[in-house]
Amino acid sequence: QSAKVTDATVAFLMPDQSSTRYEEHDYPGFEAEMKKLCAGCKVIYQNANGDASRQQQQFNSAISQGAKAIVLDPVDSTAAASLVKMAQSQGVKVIAYDRPIPSAAADYYVSFNNEEIGKMIAKSLVDHLKEKNVQAGDGGLLEINGSPTDAAAGLIKKGIHAGLAEGGYPILAEFDTPEWAPPKAQQWASGQITRFGKKIIGVVAANDGTGGAAVAAFKAAGIDPVPPVTGNDATIAGLQLIIAGDQYNTISKPSEIVAAAAANVAIQLLSGETPKADTTLFDTPTQLFTPALVTAENLKAEIIDKTVNGKPIQTPEQLCTDRYAEGCKKLGIGS
């Protein structure tokens, strides 16, 4: 690490607000790692709030501010090609983060694989149903996808379809939730509950917000117990629902790990080194991390006991507030 840069500007551009992870996990993780690797470096953080044009603005602005490497989680994977080209024409390194940029080769790609995530939650649900001996003829699944205008949601959706295809359970209905808005998901789910009633044997929801909305719809319809509902992102709210037994699974992707990797790659690229890659995706050297599927069984292990940067992913205090204390106890969390 001798020839390493000591002062450079690196930008960290995140796509949206549909979950808090970017500000709670990704950015802090990235920043911490940067501090470690290059104390004199400056980090620019921006979030595009789901708007590709705004992301372009932020990208340009980062270059104006002298950023030499940009970690980009694209709002629109396809459209981001233009950003990559623009950066490379000015000698700026681009590290694709979280979502790939298929039509232009970035300098590097680090990610939890969104398509894989979709596949994991779907498959886990299918396995769970099989385990409980639910027959394909007993009913079918609801599928709640993310925003129809969000490219990442499209990837997850693809994964879910792949995951479900193996299970053999029919999809009763599916829905692209505008803007990932939970109330919309709830309204749709309520309608399906009226339509299909007991025929719903499970719900694949693409994130914890829409999953929680599906749970709320079942509760509101007076259906108890709630059929298994998936989630994604391991938000506190989602984990609490798992603790309470209302939600079946979620995906924990301790983003700090990927963020740290991105920081490492950035420094290496800036120092003129070639970071080593596990594989190549879309002509881009790639490092993929496997996210952890969280259910009630492994929640303690994956969330409380696993540490990132020396801290647990979530502390029992955060999760086990009064109403969830009992559930926590059952899972052996806390005390």
Add this chain to the structure above:
Amino acid sequence: MTSDVKQTATLLDRGDVRVSHDAGIGATIRSSIDKVRSGDLGSLPVVVGLVIIWTVFGTLNPTFLSSNNLANLLFDASTVGVISLGIVCVLMVGEIDLSVGSISGFASAMVGMLWVNQGWPVAVAIIAAVLVGGLIGSLYALLFNRLGMPSFVSTLAGLLAVLGMQLYLLGATGSINLPYGSSLVNFGQLLVIPRPLAYLCALLPGVVMLISGYRAAQRRRQANLSSRSIGALVVRVAAITILLEFVVFYLNQDRGIPWMFALFVALAIVMNYALTRTQWGRSMAAVGGNREAARRAGINVRLIYTSAFVLCAMFAALGGVLAAARLASASQQAGTGDVNLNAIAAAVIGGTSLFGGRGSAYSALLGIIVIQSIASGLTMLDLSSALRYMITGAVLAIAVIVDSLARRSRVSHGRA
């Protein structure tokens, strides 16, 4: 010869020979038909639009008309409906509030924060959220009254700033779950009016109409004014009562009528009373119709604007709390998306003018039911997002075309 005015009628308001009048049940029906012909229908056209929507969706998927689904519809309509009531207030005075969505989201975040995370009693948390909403409204009023800042701009700025505050509140934790089984969540998801009580409530409007109608007729007769025939009144009351009792009966087949919807209707009734039967409501209409004339009549115009902005923001906050109760969660997405547009559109579809001076609290009720019916009807059909958007747009247009046609006919009959 001056007496030719008096000859035809001795009533104070029947002095003009150019006006044709009618009395008695038969004549009332006749004049109703006339009214329909000339397009003077109030909210009937929107109701017709609604019936068309219901018929079509009901045919495509009969579950749509199941009382269970209608109960869902009523739950969902209540949250944005309450927000829309506030929008009616600002539209009445010819202003707008683009930030109701953000305010509702912020209020839900506040309740989640104060109640769940800080352990405040739920009622106190709700009151605090609604009061903070009112505070935001009074800020808009201040900017409007003191600096003359157009409400479009100030509330657009508010939209962003309040959304920022919502994200800030939820920043550390993300969404906050409201506990299942708590009274607030039960209210938002489960509680319905006990069946006998519901039947009783459905009698109320008729009884009130009958008594007040009878009293008014009596007073008017005493004052030497024309009055509606009692027969026609009874017919109308009977019709309304039968309709309401049928609705209650139908909904009681399954879950029943949500308390949350009852709250919404009660608020709409109160607002309707306030807007039509109090000095404040009269002043609102006057300020919306001709601000300068209202000022010259000695109305405290600034106070009226302030009341409109504050009420709107408070309704928005309350709507946000109800939405959180319905979802059992205070989420970061709450209040974003099309909450603003839906709340405004509901009021406009129901017949409230965007340019002030014309509107009614019931327009929020009707409008939001139209919007929610479209949304709910589409959930019953398996459509791609693209189709769903296109159809929502088309159905929305159709629902309003009926009203527009009726209004045109009204204009050509000189009743605009």
Add this chain to the structure above:
Amino acid sequence: MTSDVKQTATLLDRGDVRVSHDAGIGATIRSSIDKVRSGDLGSLPVVVGLVIIWTVFGTLNPTFLSSNNLANLLFDASTVGVISLGIVCVLMVGEIDLSVGSISGFASAMVGMLWVNQGWPVAVAIIAAVLVGGLIGSLYALLFNRLGMPSFVSTLAGLLAVLGMQLYLLGATGSINLPYGSSLVNFGQLLVIPRPLAYLCALLPGVVMLISGYRAAQRRRQANLSSRSIGALVVRVAAITILLEFVVFYLNQDRGIPWMFALFVALAIVMNYALTRTQWGRSMAAVGGNREAARRAGINVRLIYTSAFVLCAMFAALGGVLAAARLASASQQAGTGDVNLNAIAAAVIGGTSLFGGRGSAYSALLGIIVIQSIASGLTMLDLSSALRYMITGAVLAIAVIVDSLARRSRVSHGRA
């Protein structure tokens, strides 16, 4: 004694003794100061707001004022700015178009589809997209003119339906990348005016002003009307030319002035001419100010509304094409988000009234620069989203407060 009118002045328009006039350079300056005092400032307050914003952001991060960043700002401002030009048209006649975002997105999808996927020539694809935009606008006009459907509702329905069409077009493929190196993408991302040409262009406004001002003054003098002093004209022309040349000089330090921005400015100038110096523009203002009076003056009111809606939709479509060029991609979320609000807000911030009859094409130019400056300035600061929203809201409010204060003063000086 009737001649006391003629005594003081022989000019046709200087007959009234109650009006104070001034002539010559000194007096012009004096009267300008008077105007500033009484708040009759046109767009000066917004410019002041802008200067404040620039100073603050420039202090916080000097990169903001770098000519490279300003070039970016101009690129970004052009896309929504063009849409905002259309919004000015509909606002002029007192209507609104909520679907400009969707139309722009749809147009970009069409260009992507036709040009990239179907292989049409790029110009034909663009023309097709703009024409389809115009078609959508004429549909709104039809609904408005024939059915009297409020534009708020019809364009809200359009927002959804057109978004559906956009998703439908892109449904099979997702986003479509526009090829790098193609003229359209270069236009949207790279092409700048050659430096000498830019300097030359910056001279143009001054020259035109000088010639037309001189001619007008001459004609007015011949017609026995008061005319502005030539001295004052020269001073003004000199000031403007120096300012423009400086701007060009500063921007030429780095990349230069984008052709796309030049296109936007050219469109704004054309629209300004059309709105202020043609019969059509006069009719637009008349219809927006008093529709019935315009009708009675024999203006074809329906045609005017149609032209407004169609122009607005066509500008929206063109804006969408530019946005696609800028992004080098036709994406599914193009035109969603805050494009609508930004386009409308730009016009309103620039001083176009939401209630019709008052507005100017330059308001779109000024307003969008304010909005983009805020956005661009904030990208220079590392802020959490929550803070970013709050600050955007606050800065927006501040930018407009200056204008509101000026307008208030104008009212109290009887110039509203």
Add this chain to the structure above:
Amino acid sequence: MKGSRQMTDASNQAAPAGEVVLSLKGISKHFGAVSALTDIDLDVHAGEVVALVGDNGAGKSTLVKILAGVHQPSSGEITFGGSKVTLADPSAALSLGIATVFQDLALCENLDVVANIFLGRELSPLKLDETAMEVRAWTLLNELSARIPSVRIPIASLSGGQRQTVAIARSLLLEPKLILLDEPTAALGVAQTAEVLNLIERVRDRGLGVVMISHNMEDVRAVADRIVVLRLGRNNGVFYPDASNQELVTAITGASENAVSRRAGRRQAQQDMRQEGQI
């Protein structure tokens, strides 16, 4: 009974000079339950000033609006220049040569005086000739003795009379065949009123038909060739300028015992008493 009396009045008057410009037969107009006009007949000849008088709400303005194409009649027919016409909208009436000054003026408050005068008839539509328009505006306004500080201020800041002058100036721009003036002098000062009356006479002498509405019997008698009375939306007789005030007021109010006569009587009595007291 009423009609016959006036017929005899009419018979000893010379028939109006020119040919019939405008002829209404059985015009009715209903606004919902209100019948504003019932079976109105009216002829206007070239070179004739017809005064339309009547009580408030008698339907005068409604009639003018029908002729101007603003309202459509519920029934009845309109003949203009010899052929049956339908006036579907104001531009139809304008293009036939019917110029109107409306009671509610119908000006655009946001536009300046010049723009209002030339609205819909701007000089050189693609490159407005502001100088020529301004000159013409001043000429017209000065003809009407208007006291307008500037023609470049919005109508909103003009006084009532100034606005009315602008509206009248508007109607002079065209070369119409028929001019409809709905209470053109209501807000005008004495000098401006005199100019407008002069103007009406000049216009008549040029062979145009003029319909004037006014509540001022003196003005009416000063310029009218024929006085048509409306009452409660119906024709209530035709008079000639030599009819007495008493006659006209009786036809307008529908009673010889009316507020005007009562007031006149009372004032007479007061004056008598005062004089007695003084003596």
Add this chain to the structure above:
Amino acid sequence: MKGSRQMTDASNQAAPAGEVVLSLKGISKHFGAVSALTDIDLDVHAGEVVALVGDNGAGKSTLVKILAGVHQPSSGEITFGGSKVTLADPSAALSLGIATVFQDLALCENLDVVANIFLGRELSPLKLDETAMEVRAWTLLNELSARIPSVRIPIASLSGGQRQTVAIARSLLLEPKLILLDEPTAALGVAQTAEVLNLIERVRDRGLGVVMISHNMEDVRAVADRIVVLRLGRNNGVFYPDASNQELVTAITGASENAVSRRAGRRQAQQDMRQEGQI
């Protein structure tokens, strides 16, 4: 020169009866570059009708609006009921007891007649007493001989005169100390005008101060105790009802050679000629 002549006119008149209700000293009002009023002085006594006359744009309405609290004067002071007051807004003027009928009426077109009459002064604010208000509205309107088809239709569908009657009825609701009437009879029919003039006299006899603006010299002379002339925003003399028309018109237009006199002269000449011809 003008002033002195009128002073002598004034001296042989009895001083007005009651004490001074309203007194203006040096009131000026500028709208941007336009000076609408310059140094206006005016006194109004209880039980006195002061007529304010002047050419179009003379500043009459501006003065009334200042008294009604609509505009703020640029300089000058207002004394009402003996004490100096500032009329910051219309409600201040209303609560002092100044009722105003504005030239532009200031009615809410979207509200019905009853609502407009009672605007800001509704009976039982928390449960509007519609019946009582409707009865009172009819009473007021009948007093003014209004011909309004229904008091439950929006103002937008009333005729010009009907609207003006509504505006006048509004001002009668209060128990004011001073009534300002800005061209109250401009749009009224003959009967309604007579009623309004009666009303003004009744009001005066009850000891109220009345300021009336009118362009109709006959009406002015019929009810006014004193006639104040404004010209181009300045005081231009005080007259008494026995002043001749000629005198008044000269003061108003600022020239004895004016449109009115010219017209009168021309008509006289025409008549002479016609008579000659007939003979």
